[in-house]
Amino acid sequence: MTRTVFRNGTLFDARARTTGRADVAVQDGWIVDVGSGLDGDVEVDCAGRGVLPGLIDAHVHLTMTGTDLFRAAQEPFSLQFYEGARNMAATLAAGVTTVRDAAGADLGMRVAQERGLVAGPRMQVSLNMLSQTGGHGDPWWPSTCVMDLLPSHPGRPPVVVDGPDEVRRTVRELVRAGADVIKVATSGGIVSSGAGPEVAHFRDDEIAMMVTEAAAAGRYVMAHASAAGAKAAVRNGVRSIEHGHQLDDETLAMMAERGIWLVPTLSSGLGLREALASGAMNLPDEIAAKIRFGADDTVRRAREAGVPIAMGTDAPLYPHGRNLTELELLVEHGLSPGEALHAGTLSAAELMGLGAELGSLEPGKRADLVLVDGDPLDVRGLGDRVHAVYQDGRAVLRDGAPVPAGV
CATH class of the missing domain: 2.30.40.10 (Urease, subunit C, domain 1)
Known part of the structure; x- marks a missing residue:
């Protein structure tokens, strides 16, 4: 050899x-x-x-391309997988050899990469994001139209759930479909039609059920969460907080004590602000206002509190292939260069349970x-x-x- x-x-x-x-x-x-x-x-x-x-991006969406989400909702269904192959290649060329797909990619994409059919980073997939009715992942809009950026299909089960029993069944369906990790939105979102990041979603019994059922299947829960929604997620045992805008000191102290990761996705805020300023995104005023919500000092305070931090970009909100911009942003927000590289290597590997082989x-x-x-x-x-x-x-x-x- x-x-x-x-x-x-x-x-x-x-x-x-x-x-x-x-x-x-x-x-x-x-x-x-x-x-x-x-x-x-x-x-x-x-x-x-x-x-x-090899760098690790712990928060990407490989089937999504660009920031024009309204255009994306009008594309042919299967186009996402061809664009996904291109996005995988761009990500790998950036030096990112492993990713955690935070909704979009399905089991078939992961298997295609493993078999060498498609060049790209090795993947963990969440398939889709659990959402309460009216939550960040609910595709219903006030016009009564449905604009689903992640429409369900046999490899990506529907995920709008209410109550512990529905949560239990849907987590099991996601695991059956090949999910390596369970994702949930315990806060509102920036580019959805409903409440913003400051509003909490799901109650404690629902989040606790997600964590319990994921653990029973050897999985864990990653939570799109900010403010009060993050505190509820941490209280009920999720493994990571994604985005994490406006986290208070109590939440950060709980995360540090319990070893819960923060994946700040600073690139996403940069990408959204740049797209909005350039006119590349045509958004309702209420969504444009939410884009400005995320500028705060959470990352600096998280570092000082001892919260483990892992790199994630939320690509394509900042383009696929430009993933390493996140390292620069982490340094701008208080990490040393060595700490930023650690976030994109060993810390991210440990978050994903891959520390024995990668990082x-x-x-x-x-x-x-x-x-x-x-x-x-x-x-x-x-x-x-x-x-x-x-x-x-x-x-x-x-x-x-x-x-x-x-x-």
């Missing part, structure tokens, strides 16, 4: 959140050694470059590596400096160009 050594690079140590010079030896898709002066059959010269673990450059882990020009701790413009991407030891991007399978 061929042993490949990545030599002369500056490695990011995800555990220490620092960098240093070392070689990485890879064989049969796995990292087998890290150190100095390693030998191998093939050498990859990494001089002048940083070597990172750091250590023997016994999958050989997902990203080579970037210059200092890896300089996260400004890092996405534009991705030189090569390796997934399970195979080059999928080299010199900035995709590498066909089998090459």
Whole structure:
């Protein structure tokens, strides 16, 4: 078996959140050694470059494209899967080798990637997002029209539920359809027709049922949540808070104590504000007003409170393939560059239950590596400096160009 050594690079140590010079030896898709002066059959010269673990985006929507959600609702049903394949390729080329799809992708997309039919990051899928009647995921609009951005199909069950019994049945249906994680909206949303992020959704008995049923199936719950909705989600045992606008100190203290992750998706707010300012989004005034809701200091206070933070972008609200912009935003919101890279590597892997195989450059882990020009701790413009991407030891991007399978 061929042993490949990545030599002369500056490695990011995800555990220490620092960098240093070392070689990485890879064989049969796995990292087998890290150190100095390693030998191998093939050498990859990494001089002048940083070597990172494959990045992980813990919040994407691969079947969605762009910020014009009203246009998306008028597209042919199956187009989402073809666009999804393109979005998967763009995400992988950005150095993101693993994602958690937060609604949209179904089991078939995950299996297609696993079988090598489609180039893209390995995936965990949630299929869709549990919503109460009138909640963030309810497709009903005041006009009495239904505009469902995630219409149900055999691989994506309907998810508007009320009461613990409906919750129990629907969580089981999602698991049956292949969900790796259960997603819920315990707060209103920005781009839906109903209440904004400050309004809580679902009662404690409903959220507790989600967590119980997910755990019974070996799954966990990720919660689209802000303000009071986040507090209810944390109180009832979810694993992560997505977005997390306007979290108070009590909620952050509970998250730190219980080890509940925050996935801030700062890119989504940036993307929405830019689209609104440029006229790319034609939205009702009440939705445009909600877009401005999310600017606060929650990430800084979460870091100070000791809340674990994982990288997630909410792409395509900021474009697929521009995922590493999130690292810059995390630094702007109070994380050090090493902490931001940790959020996009080992922390995200641990959130997703993949820490034993992914997230750091250590023997016994999958050989997902990203080579970037210059200092890896300089996260400004890092996405534009991705030189090569390796997934399970195979080059999928080299010199900035995709590498066909089998090459």
